[in-house]
Amino acid sequence: MMSGKKKISVVSSCYNEAYNLHELWERLQKVFAKEPQYDFEFIIADNFSDDGSREILRDLAAQDKRLKVIFNSRNFGHIRSPFNALLKAQGAAVIVLCSDLQEPPELIHDFLRKWEQGAKVVAAVREKTKASFFLELGRRAYYNLLSKFADSGNIIRNFTGFGLYDRCFMQELKRYKDPYPYFRGLVSEIGFQVEEIPFVQEARQGGSSKNNFFTLYDMAMTGFVNHSKLPLRLAMFCGFILALFSFLTAIVYLVYKLTHWHTFALGLAPLLTGLFFFAGVQLIFTGIIGEYLGAIWTQVRQRPLVTEEELLNFNDNKVDEE
Numbered sequence: 163m164m165s166g167k168k169k170i171s172v173v174s175s176c177y178n179e180a181y182n183l184h185e186l187w188e189r190l191q192k193v194f195a196k197e198p199q200y201d202f203e204f205i206i207a208d209n210f211s212d213d214g215s216r217e218i219l220r221d222l223a224a225q226d227k228r229l230k231v232i233f234n235s236r237n238f239g240h241i242r243s244p245f246n247a248l249l250k251a252q253g254a255a256v257i258v259l260c261s262d263l264q265e266p267p268e269l270i271h272d273f274l275r276k277w278e279q280g281a282k283v284v285a286a287v288r289e290k291t292k293a294s295f296f297l298e299l300g301r302r303a304y305y306n307l308l309s310k311f312a313d314s315g316n317i318i319r320n321f322t323g324f325g326l327y328d329r330c331f332m333q334e335l336k337r338y339k340d341p342y343p344y345f346r347g348l349v350s351e352i353g354f355q356v357e358e359i360p361f362v363q364e365a366r367q368g369g370s371s372k373n374n375f376f377t378l379y380d381m382a383m384t385g386f387v388n389h390s391k392l393p394l395r396l397a398m399f400c401g402f403i404l405a406l407f408s409f410l411t412a413i414v415y416l417v418y419k420l421t422h423w424h425t426f427a428l429g430l431a432p433l434l435t436g437l438f439f440f441a442g443v444q445l446i447f448t449g450i451i452g453e454y455l456g457a458i459w460t461q462v463r464q465r466p467l468v469t470e471e472e473l474l475n476f477n478d479n480k481v482d483e484e
């Protein structure tokens with residue numbers, strides 16, 4: 163680089179975040195105005211917004227070349243689009259940040275201090291949140307469960323991906339050719355020592371959350387399917403337990419029938435209840451197997467993460483070697 167300064171890449175993605183983009187960009191500029199020893203670039207992927215976000219990003223990018231924009235050709239979802247933007251970062255360190263302002267950009271100062279002390283990965287861990295209490299309760303239960311049973315080691319609890327990643331981590335990350343990655347799990351799987359920084363998640367500033375039951379379910383199942391065999395093993399264990407329970411129940415009914423031959427009548431209610439119960443269990447575990455088959459199908463197709471419609475200010479994007 164001509165300036166001789168190390169470059170820090172900040173990466174984000176957005177979908178209909180017109181209310182937050184100006185403030186996000188202003189706060190990032192203020193953060194790096196206090197870090198004059200670094201150059202920075204801000205890479206943001208627009209996931210086919212239709213609320214004016216694209217026009218705002220064009221205007222901001224025209225005013226400052228440090229803002230680099232990826233316009234996707236359609237909405238590629240909440241997993242693929244951010245990961246594609248992340249892979250384009252070329253800084254000596256890369257910072258991942260949401261565009262909804264629930265993750266404070268000012269925490270970057272703390273990230274950089276940890277990085278300067280030698281940390282390769284700095285993870286912002288949600289200590290508390292000003293968002294939905296019940297949603298946070300469900301998230302904590304999920305992270306606790308995934309952390310205990312993940313094959314790739316200890317998944318960081320209450321971690322959304324918000325953090326700093328050294329260039330050596332990014333080089334390892336690019337070796338994982340996953341078309342539908344669970345980034346939080348990859349952080350643990352790659353294996354660098356992680357420095358954690360607690361933070362308070364703010365309430366959304368403007369706009370509305372794009373997460374719903376289906377996107378949250380998709381993220382949760384992606385985490386389990388990519389990093390744990392627990393659901394498959396749970397299906398097998400439940401099969402053994404239910405088979406044993408059915409056998410013991412049959413023995414009890416047989417003994418009771420033999421000892422009360424003329425007074426005991428089984429009736430249809432227990433048979434129908436048992437039939438529907440076991441049918442429901444079978445459907446659940448068939449669905450679990452389907453999730454794993456779907457993940458294999460996604461891997462086998464080897465499709466690109468996204469199709470990019472346009473890139474702004476990427477002409478001089480070169481790797482910043484330390």
